[in-house]
Amino acid sequence: MSFTSRADIMQRLAAGKGVILPIRSTGGVAVNGTANAADGFHYGQPQANNIGSAMPGTIVGFPLPPSPTAPVNLLNFIISSSVGNLRNVCLARIYKFGTQVLTATGDQFTHDAATFPVTRTRFGAATTAIPLIPFIQTTAVMATTAAVITLKTAAGGTGYKNQAGSNVVGTRTMTYPIATTVSGSCFFPPLEVGDSAVTDIVAIQTNTACATATAVVWGMEILCSLHLNYSILASGQDTLFSGLNASDLAPAVATSGTATSQLVLFQWGATTDVWMGFAWGVLNS
Amino acid sequence: MGTVLNSYDTLLSQNSAQGPIVRCISGLFVSPSAATVNCGYNTLARAALQFTVPSYGGAVSNTYMTWCRAVTNQNLGAIVVALEYNLGNINMSTGTFTAGVTMPTKTIEGSSIQTSSMLTVAVVTSAITATTPLVTATYTDQDGNTGNSCAMTLPSAAGLNSGFVMTPHLASGDTGVRAVTACTKSAGSAGTLTFFGLLPLAFNLNATANVGCTSDPLATPWPMFPIAAGETLGFYNFNSSAVDFHLMFALQPDN
Amino acid sequence: MAPVTTYDGLLARIGSGYWATQPIYDFNGTAGVILGGNGVAMMRSGRTMDLPALPGGVSAYIPTMIGINDSNAAAATAHMVVRLISLGTLDISTPTFTNGSNMPTVTEAGVSRTTCGAVWIEVTTALNATPGSITITYNDQDGNTAETTTAQALGASAPVGSSGWIALNAPDIGVRDITTATRTGGTTPTGVLTFWGVIPLALINSTTTANLGGVENLITSGFNCQRLAGSEKIGVFAIGTTIKAISGSIFFVGDS
Numbered sequence: 001m002s003f004t005s006r007a008d009i010m011q012r013l014a015a016g017k018g019v020i021l022p023i024r025s026t027g028g029v030a031v032n033g034t035a036n037a038a039d040g041f042h043y044g045q046p047q048a049n050n051i052g053s054a055m056p057g058t059i060v061g062f063p064l065p066p067s068p069t070a071p072v073n074l075l076n077f078i079i080s081s082s083v084g085n086l087r088n089v090c091l092a093r094i095y096k097f098g099t100q101v102l103t104a105t106g107d108q109f110t111h112d113a114a115t116f117p118v119t120r121t122r123f124g125a126a127t128t129a130i131p132l133i134p135f136i137q138t139t140a141v142m143a144t145t146a147a148v149i150t151l152k153t154a155a156g157g158t159g160y161k162n163q164a165g166s167n168v169v170g171t172r173t174m175t176y177p178i179a180t181t182v183s184g185s186c187f188f189p190p191l192e193v194g195d196s197a198v199t200d201i202v203a204i205q206t207n208t209a210c211a212t213a214t215a216v217v218w219g220m221e222i223l224c225s226l227h228l229n230y231s232i233l234a235s236g237q238d239t240l241f242s243g244l245n246a247s248d249l250a251p252a253v254a255t256s257g258t259a260t261s262q263l264v265l266f267q268w269g270a271t272t273d274v275w276m277g278f279a280w281g282v283l284n285s
Numbered sequence: 286m287g288t289v290l291n292s293y294d295t296l297l298s299q300n301s302a303q304g305p306i307v308r309c310i311s312g313l314f315v316s317p318s319a320a321t322v323n324c325g326y327n328t329l330a331r332a333a334l335q336f337t338v339p340s341y342g343g344a345v346s347n348t349y350m351t352w353c354r355a356v357t358n359q360n361l362g363a364i365v366v367a368l369e370y371n372l373g374n375i376n377m378s379t380g381t382f383t384a385g386v387t388m389p390t391k392t393i394e395g396s397s398i399q400t401s402s403m404l405t406v407a408v409v410t411s412a413i414t415a416t417t418p419l420v421t422a423t424y425t426d427q428d429g430n431t432g433n434s435c436a437m438t439l440p441s442a443a444g445l446n447s448g449f450v451m452t453p454h455l456a457s458g459d460t461g462v463r464a465v466t467a468c469t470k471s472a473g474s475a476g477t478l479t480f481f482g483l484l485p486l487a488f489n490l491n492a493t494a495n496v497g498c499t500s501d502p503l504a505t506p507w508p509m510f511p512i513a514a515g516e517t518l519g520f521y522n523f524n525s526s527a528v529d530f531h532l533m534f535a536l537q538p539d540n
Numbered sequence: 541m542a543p544v545t546t547y548d549g550l551l552a553r554i555g556s557g558y559w560a561t562q563p564i565y566d567f568n569g570t571a572g573v574i575l576g577g578n579g580v581a582m583m584r585s586g587r588t589m590d591l592p593a594l595p596g597g598v599s600a601y602i603p604t605m606i607g608i609n610d611s612n613a614a615a616a617t618a619h620m621v622v623r624l625i626s627l628g629t630l631d632i633s634t635p636t637f638t639n640g641s642n643m644p645t646v647t648e649a650g651v652s653r654t655t656c657g658a659v660w661i662e663v664t665t666a667l668n669a670t671p672g673s674i675t676i677t678y679n680d681q682d683g684n685t686a687e688t689t690t691a692q693a694l695g696a697s698a699p700v701g702s703s704g705w706i707a708l709n710a711p712d713i714g715v716r717d718i719t720t721a722t723r724t725g726g727t728t729p730t731g732v733l734t735f736w737g738v739i740p741l742a743l744i745n746s747t748t749t750a751n752l753g754g755v756e757n758l759i760t761s762g763f764n765c766q767r768l769a770g771s772e773k774i775g776v777f778a779i780g781t782t783i784k785a786i787s788g789s790i791f792f793v794g795d796s
Contacts, residue, residue, distance in 0.1 A: 007394035010508040014393040016401025016427035016461020020485070022327040022363060022450070022523045051320060051328070063326050063453040065460045075506045080492035082360035234490045234498035240506035276363045276492040276523070280403075280507070283460055293760060298545035300765045301795075304647035307766060309622065309740040310713045311658040311705035334713050342650020351763035354743035356618040358580040358779055495779040497618035497743045501762040514649075529580050529779070531620060531658070531705070533740035535764040538649040 002284050009075070009240070009282050017283040019072050019249060021062050023079060023265070024276050026054040029184035031270035033177030040174050042188035045137075046094055046218075046264040047275065055184045056139040056216065061262040062279070064249060070285030071121070073246040077224045078236030079265070079277030088268045089235075090225035091279055093251055096260035097201040100136060100215040102147040106154050109204035109217065114257035116200035117165070118219075120248060130252050131163040131197030132219025135186045136174075136204075142181040142213035149174050151189055153203040163197040173207060181213065220266060223247035224279075234277070249281045287346050287539030290509055296351070296537055303345050303538035309531060310334060310520075314357075316527040317447035318409075323438040329448035331408045331481070332520040332530070335369065340514045341538070347511035348536035349502075353487035355532045356497035362524035363490050365404070366534065367483035368510060369519030372405070372465040374480065375420070377413050377473035387425070387464040388482050393508050400510075401427040401461030402482030406448040406521065407437065413476030416441045420478060422451065422468045427461035435462075439478075448521060451480075481519065484510050487534070491524070512536060541796040543599060543767075550604065550759070550793050558598060558794035564588045564608060564621075564776060567785045573695035574781075575661055575704030581695070582703035584662060585619050585784035586776030593770040598794035600767035603741060608776070608788035609753035610746030617778045619744045619786060621756070623766075624773040625737040627659065627718040632671055632694070633730045635723040642717040643737045644769070656681035656714030657737035659706040660777065665732035667698040672726025676706055676735065678715040686719045694723075698731070703777055706735075741766065741774065746786075753788065767795055 003009050012018060025047035035041045045055055052060030064072060077091050095118055101108035117129035136149070151159030151170030159170040172190040191198070201217055224245055226235045239245035251261045265275055289299045317330035338348070355364045373385035388400045407420065421436045433456040437449055451462065465480045485507070490498035502509065512518075522528055544550055553559065564586045572583035586608065591601055608619050626640040646655050659676065671694040677686050687709055695702060708715065718735050741764065742756035758764045768774075778784055 007396075009506075011393050011396055011398050013403075014391055014398045014400050014484070014508045014510070016388075016403050016463070018403055018460060020403045020452070022329075024327060024361060024363075024523060049326060051322065051326060060322055060326065065452050065455055065458075067457040068460065069458045078488070078490060078500075080490040080498050082493045234492070238504075238506050241504070274361055274492075276361050277490055278363065278488050293763075294546040294548075296763055297547060297549070297759075297765060300763075301543045301545050301767075303650040305764075305766065306648045307739055307764070308656070308714065309658045309738045311660070311738075312713075313707075333710055335711065336713055339648065339653070340651055342647075345650040348649055352758075354618075354620075354740065356620065356743065356779060493616050495618055496616045496745050497620075498745070499743065499762070503763055504761065529705075531779075533620070533743065535740075535766075536649070537763060 003282060012282050019064055019281045021279040023062055023278060024050045025265050025274055026050045026052065027274040028267050028272045029182055030272055031185040032182050036177060038175040039177045040188045040190045043186060044266060044268040045184055045186050046266045048262055048264050056137055059262055068250050068283060070283055072249040072281040073284050074224055074249055074279060074281045075240045075246065076238050077279045078234055079275045080234040081273040081275050083273045087271065087273060089275065090266050091223045092264055092266045093221045093223060094218045094262055094264055095132060097217040097219055100204050100217055102206055102210050102213045102215055105206050105209050107203055108206045112260060114254040114259040116255060118252035118254050118259050120252040129165060129199045130221060131199060132221055134198050134201060134219050135188045137186045137216045137218060138181055138183055139214045139216055140212055141183045142176060142179060142210045144179055144211040145208060146176040146179045147206060147210040147213060148208035149189060150205045150207055152205055154205045158202045159204065160198045160202055161200040162195040165199055168192055168195065289537060289539040290349065299538050299540055303342065306348060306536040309533045311531050314522040314528040314530060315444065315446050316525060318440045318443040319525060320449060325449035326453050327450060327523050328525045329406065329450060330522050331446045331448045333446060336518040338512055338514050338516045344540060345538040347513055347539045349509050349511060349539060350486040350534055351503050351537045352535040353489065353502065354497050354499050355489040355491060355530060356495065357491045358494050358529040359524060359526040360494050361492055362522050362528060365485050365521045366487040367485045367519055368512065369517045370482040372480040372482050375468040375470055375478050377415055377470055377476040377478060380470055382468040391510055400484055401463045403452060403461045404483045404485060405451045405462040406481050406483065407451060408448045408479050408481055409443045409445050409476065410479040411477040412445050413443050413473060415473030418473050419471040420468065422480060423466050424462045425464040425466060426459045431466065433459060486510060543795050553793050553796060559792060561789045561791050562588050564786060564788040564790065568701045569783055570699040572702035572781045573698040575695045575698050575702045580779055581781045582777050582779050583781060583784060584701040584703055584775065585778040586786040588774050588790065591768060591770055591772045600769060600795040601792045602765060602767055602795050603790050603792055604759050605755060605757055605791040606742045606744065607755040608744045608786050611785040612783050615780060615782045616747045617780060620777050621742040622775055623739040623741060624775045627735040627737050628721060630721045630723065630733045632723040637721045654716045656716050657739050659715055660736045660738050661704050661706060662734045662736060663698045663700055663702040663731060664734050666700050667694055667731035668729060669696045670727035671696065671729045671731055672723050674721060674723050676721040677719045679717045680712040681714040683716055691724055
């Protein structure tokens with residue numbers, strides 16, 4: 001039975017029907033290159049649990065209890081860092097679409113085995129596709145040439161399914177800002193005018209190849225964003241009383257198969273801050 | 286049932302009539318043994334010091350923690366102040382399990398709730414000699430179901446006051462622990478592992494050395510757990526370093 | 541007249557003129573040195589005048605708001621505003637312990653008892669280069685028979701304002717009284733220490749940017765309402781050894 005009131009939520013937490021997530025992140029990478037129109041302006045990096053490796057190494061997420069039986073609605077997210085930077089950090093769930101070869105031109109995207117879209121209940125409707133913000137993460141340092149990609153096939157076929165699930169052939173290229181883009185850097189390929197998200201990536205053309213870099217393509221579901229965060233002092237979002245934002249910490253489910261997903265901190269910008277904090281949520285069953 | 290949480294006026298009234306309990310505790314957290322994906326996911330130390338709540342006068346039923354501040358001398362820490370319940374322990378030499386208590390009932394928002402711990406920690410309470418021991422605890426879950434298992438492989442010779450969070454290793458679908466009913470170990474010749482169920486009272490971020498980052502329990506979306514006389518407050522630090530700390534708190538009396 | 545029991549009651553006292561602000565101000569230009577042999581150094585970061593004797597019509601002082609500005613940008617720091625009870629002083633040269641007060645008797649959750657506090661040491665006359673170690677003998681938080689700590693090393697040449705905390709015998713978390721203290725070792729040691737029993741009031745952070753600080757709202761944002769007696773001492777301490785320069789104020793309401 002779903003929760004119905006503030007008191008109900010507090011009683012569930014007292015009864016142990018929820019989640020406390022201690023958070024200590026790995027630290028980011030110093031993404032290089034100056035963001036510009038050609039690369040889509042957005043850049044940053046996800047950080048996972050610090051007992052794993054920094055991205056894009058061995059990822060250990062912030063673990064929920066195993067296989068929650070119901071949504072786990074976020075109630076609070078509060079973090080701090082030891083470095084005095086102004087930074088936007090969000091708690092996010094990232095889902096792996098697949099991998100991209102950047103060292104050869106043409107259709108170079110390989111989709112993971114799981115079938116997208118990933119779904120959850122939205123506005124009361126079960127098994128509804130969720131919109132994701134796509135980003136591409138280099139997993140080895142780039143060399144020689146700044147790679148260029150477009151969300152389409154080389155022959156002009158569908159590149160992605162947009163927020164409405166429609167097939168879209170991308171026309172806008174993304175050019176990496178620097179030929180020596182470091183490993184772990186994340187950039188955001190531009191979508192067609194009018195689109196705000198994707199529900200799946202179908203194809204990515206590598207227009208211009210680089211030497212050495214490889215990449216992983218992710219979709220991001222932002223759960224809670226701390227838009228103004230001065231690290232050193234804690235920043236937090238009470239998502240129950242101070243801006244209702246009770247997103248589901250549990251992952252959305254692939255249409256078939258199992259999508260690789262991680263609960264991470266996504267830090268916009270290019271610093272190596274390590275974050276400490278907590279998130280907690282209530283089991284909505 | 287008390288009314289002190291109904292308004293700031295009732296808080297002020299009880300504060301005046303009965304007096305708060307205010308403490309500053311200065312102490313140390315050890316550098317704990319590191320967590321892994323097989324034992325807790327987050328490195329954690331338990332403070333050697335605990336606070337035993339003193340007796341109350343006849344007009345006081347409970348107290349509530351309304352203020353808590355903590356500062357440490359190391360970066361990248363986060364301190365939890367919690368009601369702590371000894372759920373039992375296992376002798377790592379003999380394998381004998383000694384049962385502890387069951388998590389208590391507490392009145393939350395007017396209803397009596399059987400609490401369960403969402404942050405149950407296995408703590409090294411006397412130094413362990415063992416090579417990557419597999420420790421399997423049998424527990425009663427948040428719904429009262431018995432017989433579920435939580436298995437963790439601890440690091441070799443886990444150090445005194447190292448803590449390992451059980452939650453990621455509970456049975457599928459479980460979120461909390463009401464009681465630990467049995468425990469086995471695969472190896473070990475010395476030491477004791479004790480299971481503590483925690484009901485957090487305050488969460489403090491200490492990501493920057495010498496800077497206190499605080500929570501306001503009254504304005505945090507978290508239950509205000511009533512604290513009874515004689516209960517124990519434990520202090521836990523998610524940090525891999527040895528840490529000096531100053532921890533300050535105020536408990537307000539209820540009627 | 542009965543003490544204040546409502547927020548309107550606090551307002552009415554202010555309306556009747558029973559309030560005052562008290563400045564906090566200090567500049568500690570000499571970095572502190574590790575004291576007490578326990579982990580890191582602490583240091584006195586701010587002073588305020590002792591509370592005056594209770595005037596007519598005032599039964600206690602209630603601090604409701606504390607604000608601190610930090611004019612030094614060397615490091616982010618937590619400034620701990622605390623009530624101080626002088627438990628005694630130790631001239632380490634002789635050594636000579638001069639007894640001070642006990643921790644006060646207060647009503648806590650309906651019980652009248654001698655409260656307890658952590659023990660913070662402060663150098664009030666600078667230590668020489670070879671000050672030796674100290675022990676204290678104390679009654680613990682439960683009032684048990686006095687016991688003595690292990691010897692804890694003093695910091696060489698610790699300047700005035702250096703501070704640290706005494707490690708009590710496990711599992712003690714505080715003292716009610718220090719019955720004696722002494723110094724051992726050292727070479728022609730000189731210096732004077734004050735032993736403070738500590739009751740916390742507030743914690744206010746400053747950042748790495750100069751001339752920023754913070755506030756603690758002790759009534760409606762983290763409830764820590766306390767009633768202070770006349771002539772009480774309040775101090776501000778910080779962890780670390782960087783130069784501290786703080787200013788600010790405390791707002792008090794006079795209880796009825």
